Amino acid sequence: MGAMKLFFCFLFVRSSFASYHEQYRVPKTCTNRWESYTFNDMEYIVHNLPVTWDMAKILCRGHHNGTLAILDTKDKSEFLAEALSESQFLIESVWIGARRASADDPAGYRWSHGVELRRTAGDVMGNTETEGDGKKHYPMWLNRTHVPVPEGGADCVALERVYHDRPVFVDLQCQIDRPFVCERDAQLEEKVSELKVVRCRTGLYHIYGGRMDWHQAAAYCALNKMSLANIGTMHCLKKLGMSMLKTRPSIENAWIGAKGILGKWSWVDSGLNIFQRPNFADTMQDELWPPMRDRNTVKQNGCLQLDRHAAHPPVFMEARCERKMQFICYQGVQSLESSTMMSNDDLYYYVLVRQLLYWQHAYENCKRMNGSLAAVDSGEVLMQLLLAMGENKEEPIRHIWISGRLRMTKEQQSDSITYTWYNPRNRKTINDPNNHHSPGANTYMPPWLDEDFSMDNPCLNLDRQGHLNGLVYGLPCDTAQYSICMIEKSIRPAGLENATEVSETS
Numbered sequence: 001m002g003a004m005k006l007f008f009c010f011l012f013v014r015s016s017f018a019s020y021h022e023q024y025r026v027p028k029t030c031t032n033r034w035e036s037y038t039f040n041d042m043e044y045i046v047h048n049l050p051v052t053w054d055m056a057k058i059l060c061r062g063h064h065n066g067t068l069a070i071l072d073t074k075d076k077s078e079f080l081a082e083a084l085s086e087s088q089f090l091i092e093s094v095w096i097g098a099r100r101a102s103a104d105d106p107a108g109y110r111w112s113h114g115v116e117l118r119r120t121a122g123d124v125m126g127n128t129e130t131e132g133d134g135k136k137h138y139p140m141w142l143n144r145t146h147v148p149v150p151e152g153g154a155d156c157v158a159l160e161r162v163y164h165d166r167p168v169f170v171d172l173q174c175q176i177d178r179p180f181v182c183e184r185d186a187q188l189e190e191k192v193s194e195l196k197v198v199r200c201r202t203g204l205y206h207i208y209g210g211r212m213d214w215h216q217a218a219a220y221c222a223l224n225k226m227s228l229a230n231i232g233t234m235h236c237l238k239k240l241g242m243s244m245l246k247t248r249p250s251i252e253n254a255w256i257g258a259k260g261i262l263g264k265w266s267w268v269d270s271g272l273n274i275f276q277r278p279n280f281a282d283t284m285q286d287e288l289w290p291p292m293r294d295r296n297t298v299k300q301n302g303c304l305q306l307d308r309h310a311a312h313p314p315v316f317m318e319a320r321c322e323r324k325m326q327f328i329c330y331q332g333v334q335s336l337e338s339s340t341m342m343s344n345d346d347l348y349y350y351v352l353v354r355q356l357l358y359w360q361h362a363y364e365n366c367k368r369m370n371g372s373l374a375a376v377d378s379g380e381v382l383m384q385l386l387l388a389m390g391e392n393k394e395e396p397i398r399h400i401w402i403s404g405r406l407r408m409t410k411e412q413q414s415d416s417i418t419y420t421w422y423n424p425r426n427r428k429t430i431n432d433p434n435n436h437h438s439p440g441a442n443t444y445m446p447p448w449l450d451e452d453f454s455m456d457n458p459c460l461n462l463d464r465q466g467h468l469n470g471l472v473y474g475l476p477c478d479t480a481q482y483s484i485c486m487i488e489k490s491i492r493p494a495g496l497e498n499a500t501e502v503s504e505t506s
Contacts, residue, residue: 030088033223037083044069044080045182048089050395053156055222056095056180058268062212062219066184068097070111071159071167074138080159080181081167092396093170095180098157103149109157109171117157117169125168142170142467147383150391160467170467176393192220195251195326196243200236203332205229207243207254210326214303214319217255217327218268226329227269228257231306232278237291240306240328241314251308253317255327258304260318265304269330274304274316293317350374351485352388352397359459359475362401362483363424371487372425373403376446376462376472385484386468397464401483404430404460406453406474419453421460421474430460449473 029036034047045064047056053068060066071077084091097112109117117139124141142160156174159167159181172178192210199205212220218228231237244251257268265274277289292298293307293315303321306328308314319325349371357365366373376382389397407420421430429435431445434453447470457474461481465471 035083035087035089037079039076039079042183042185044083045184046084046087046089046091046094046179047182048091048179049223050177050179051095051222052177053095053099053174053180055268056178057097058215059219059222060180060182060184062215062217063223064182064184064219065216066182067112068095069181069183070097070113070115072111072115072117077138077159077167077169081161082165084159084161085165089179091179093158093160093172093178095178096157096159097183098169099174100155102155103153105155119169125162140166140168142168144171144468147468148387162466172391176391177395195247198236198239198243200233200239203330205236205240206329206331207240207247207251208327208329209247209251211324212255212327213324214255214259214321214327218257220327221257221329224329226331228255229306229328229330230257230267230269231290234291237306237314241308244306244308244314251326253305253307253319253325255325256304256306256316257330258316259321260298260300260302260304263298263300265298291315346489348486348488350384350388351487352392352400353483353485354394355482356480357401357483358480359401359477363403366483366485366487369485369487371485373401374484374486375403375423375425375430376470377423377430378444382446382462382470383468385462386464386470388484389462389464390467397482399461399463399481401481402460402462402472404472404474406455406458406460408455419455421453446470446472 033049034045037044037046043066045060045066047059047064049059051059057068060068069076069080071080084094098109098117100107100109107116109119111117119139119141123137123139124143124145126143142162144154150173152173152175154171154173156172158170158172158178160170162168192208192212194206195209196207197204198207206226208217208220214228221228229240231240244254258265258274259268260266266272267274274290288295291313299318302318305317305319305325306314307317351366351369351371353362353365355365363373374381374385376385385400385402389400403423403425404421405424407422409418409420410416411418418434420435421432422428423430431443432448432453433445433450449471451473453474457476459475459477459479461473461475461479463471463473
């Protein structure tokens, strides 16, 4: 199927390029993972694999022999936005090659080659701008003036589209996963073969033949849902060394997943210093970890290899990242985390439940967690929910269940029917355009869709329109979709043993 799709892409490009070239952005090549476009003698590869900004940088260099895209002119950004609008992938935002060190960085946002990406008040898109305004200005940034800044900062830059094909830059947390765009002059392809698979601890180590530099090896592992090997026990180290010895031909050294920058050597999958003793290490406390070849002269920069010689135990050794050698990928036990917990304010945890549930099942699931479906009863809560939907680490989410049911009341004397939305958790009325004068109604008005209420759509849904604009309306309760629970911080959440707590976004 993948081969047929690739063939179709080439056939389409060859037969239609001349007639479509002036009207559409047609990919030069495409697969089920990426599309390639050319502009001014540069090739731009739109890769539909959501990863962090740092991993996108590694993938661009290692897999595509390029860099994250540098859109330092209006023509380049407009070209890429138009290409995204014509893409086969439904992509909302993509990592590009600009970032800053932190919010306090005096240099501000810069492209990877050092040129400034300006961001002044005049570069921020206004709420009243029209479609044509985006054509006149570069750079144009999404307006996030009233959006809470995440605790980890919003230091990496992505490109989004407004008005279908107009480019706009947006600052996001570097650790969330997004597709990305690379640029390059030429394409490099390497052939690799799997030589051995070693089971150790809770995963599999795959030893590959085919000589690659460190970045290419890291990219190969990531594209195959693995990572360059993180080795944390002497048992696994010796087991890998034995397998390298018995491979034909024998392997003396292989890339593993650590890199050194200015004296700091860290594992790329966890970010931890390699000299930090792992919790599961099997060496004695008085034994040194990791087993470096020479701990007294550790180099400041480079990439880490596993070095094995016949008469000695394997050791870690620094090497130039450009060297070509075999490599080892690690495949951990796959586990699906269906709930992600994040602290959003002083009172509640907000839990994003990534399971397709009907409204009643979502409501009961939140109760099992000692909480309730999230209630949109203030603008601050609405913003937190939209951030959880749009700027979570995984794929952005468009719609979720929230706490709200529709109640129908019929007047006996006049036979007139009224509809009222209420929160089942506390039975309080939810303010809507038809009942905002009723007694006891909330003062906050959620952003309702302009429609007539009906018992055909009696369960409350929140949509994320654009990047951080909300829209509330009713849906049939048997619609399967994600949900967000809110749990008081004074109550211990239940059923979240596999959830991952991330940094606060308020």
